[in-house]
Amino acid sequence: MATESEALPGEAKGQSDKLVITASSLGTVFEWYDFYLYGLLATALSRHFFSGVNETTGFILALMAFAAGFAVRPFGALVFGRVGDVVGRKNTFLVTMAIMGLSTFAVGFLPGYDAIGIAAPIILMTLRLLQGLAIGGEYGGAAVYIAEHAPPGKRGFYTSFIQTTAMIGLILASTFVVGLRNFMDAETFNDWGWRLPFIFSIVLLGITLWIRLQLEESPVFQRMKKAGATSKAPLREAFGEWRNLRLVLIALFGAVAGQAVIGFAAHLYPLFYLEKIARVDGATANFLVATALLMIIPSFVFFGWLSDRIGRKPIMMTACVIAVFSYFPLYKALVTAANPAMAAAVESAPVQVVADADECSFQFDPIGRNSFDTTSCDIVKTYLARGGINYANVDAPPGAIAAVQIGDEAFTAPNPAVLKGKAKAASVAAFQTDVQAALSRAGYPDSADPASVDKLKVIGILCIFGVLATMVYGPLAALLVELFPARIRYSSLSLPYHIGNGWIGGFMPTIGFAMVAATGNIYQGLWYAVVIAAITAVVGILFLPETYKRDIEAD
The missing domain is CATH 3.40.30 (Glutaredoxin)
Incomplete structure (x- = not known):
């Protein structure tokens, strides 16, 4: 097989690195834009689609609708991962992008419970499931495509832009929602204004598909195909052979699971915490989270770059260990800074x-x-x-x-x-x-006093959460690509990634707040993240191999 730096006759040349990174990463912008919309608008979704139940149950059901899309991601990873290993990287993530985008767009026009009754939450769940299936093939395609274009020694740096654009999706969604909340009165926003961010997603879809149509197939896949080295049965090879299945399990429990909970504990869980626990108004909470996310974006690139020099494993494991010992004191400090009267x-x-x-x-x-x-x-x-x-x-x-x-x-x-x-x-x-x-x-406030919210301290704490997330997420795509053979790479990395982020991470807000509701302890849900981060630290330190110097075309 040709080496990473060699091209076979007839192979396309001249496709710029910027185009590769931009086109691949735009899908991640879209994925996280939609993901964050559901989190930001959980209260509105609860009101419109789950109004037939009590308020607490309705909110948790809205979180379950959010989590439903994550639940099916591993199945999408199997379906589209196989297609990506057999047919090719480019065409696969064109299809996943279209399904994902149209499902998001449709939510903006979906009638509520008051108009069509039980059909409303059923259709919402169906759209979430379709989107989850598509996303199951999206991240793996983007990670593989960029890494297989990157020169040796720069895969961590190149693939870190996928994670960076994830934050852009979060910020875009947050900015859109905050802007609408400030532009509209609360009644108008809650009535129909919340639909606009979903409708706007069609613009992102059109831009992303147009750019991706300019792409050529991955050079690694082209070389494998010309050499007749592609897998005929990638799922059986990836998960039916112990040598590969063992790597899948190590990737899941020794890397992705911890990345998932640390990521959610940095991006989405704090937003719910500020709104539902600290009682900060929605606009302020969104502004604080978006500001922190904007500030930590360069950290993704930094830790991706650093992982090309010192390795992926030490950076990721350090973040997991810090998370285990810091989450409880940091979240208590967050509540105190956001609502000191309630903490007192x-x-x-x-x-x-x-x-x-x-x-x-x-x-x-x-x-x-x-x-x-x-x-x-x-x-x-x-x-x-x-x-x-x-x-x-x-x-x-x-x-x-x-x-x-x-x-x-x-x-x-x-x-x-x-x-x-x-x-x-x-x-x-x-x-x-x-x-x-x-x-x-006794001093328990109905809501946080805006004047007493220590915004600088809240943003500082959120930035600590964010930096921990960038430490595990920045090097992750490169690690997963390097961990698996090229012939089964799309399937092998997609499944653990989406089990981790779809099941382990995606259900974190639902399970966490159900634990709070069941016990009355507002910090009880943090045990979910702490225990999983601890498991990842142990498994990763003991079993996860270092990969940053590997040849990604080797069998």
Whole structure:
């Protein structure tokens, strides 16, 4: 086989590196633009497509719609990864781009629950699934295409631009949404303005497809095809042979899983935290996150470049170890900086729910049939979960009526067993009024005071999260390309990447906030990221090979 620097007769020359990087990376801009839109607009999606359930459940269902696209990504990786290894890199990610873009665009015109009932969330889920399948083949194609064009010693630098453009997608989405929120009144934005960013995506799609049509096939794939060295059964070869499957598992648990949770803990989870936990208004939260993302963009290129000199592994493993030990103190500092009044109230007047654990439900109802008002414990926890109030659980004797204690004040919940109809509703309303008054007296604010938000400190903390993400994400594409043989590369790297980012990372916001709702501890969901980052650190340090000096055309 020809070496990396040699070209076979008839092979196209002269395709500029800038065109290769730009065309390949634009798909990542689109992917993350759409990904972030769903996160930014989760509240609006909940209101329009899941209005048949209670508020807490509706928000988690909106996050599940967001996660649904991630759930099918590994299947898309199998389908399009095989096509990419058999047919070619270029045509495969043209198809994935078209499917992904049209699915996003369609959301902008989808009628809501009030217009077509249960069909609305079903169609939304279907569009998310289609998009997820397409994205399953998108990242792998971009990573492989750029790396197979890059000269030796520059693959980390070249492929880091994929991750950089991911941040551009996040910033574009955030800027669009913040601009609309400032331009429109809240009622107009919530009514129909939220649809405009989805509709605008057709412009990105048109530009991306036009540029990608100018591309030629990857030189590595052309050489393999001319030499008759392409795989006839890449899926069987990649996942049916232990020598390759072992690398897939090491890539997943020793690199991608940690990258996924660290990435989500830097980009999306802080946004939900600022809005739902620290009670910062949406426009301010979006501005703070977008500013931090803009500031850390050069770090992707820096760590990609650095990985070409010292290796991929030390940079990525260092980030995982730092994340394990820093997330809890950093997120606590984030809440304190964003809403100091609430942080002070949690310390001076902690909230406790004293209840029989057997009467307490898990505060999530995916089918909307549970009103969470059949036990005294549910009445208490539903109200506190809706307000994002941090509380501790204290066991009470079996059969005891639940109570909530706020500092030195205690309030016994209504007993649904002896109250019915209007009497029950009146009693619950009175209890909630008393609890809210006590929370106010204890210093718990309804929302963060804009004047008290320490914006510089919040942005600084968000930048720390972001730098950790760039340390694992910047070198990742080059690592994955170098880890697998060229003949099965598209399939092999796409599956672990999308299991990691689709399943492990994509479900992080949903699982994290379900854990918060279930336990009352606003920091409980962080255990998800910490445990997975720790697993990646251990597996990566012990088993992940260093790849930065490998010949990517070697079998």
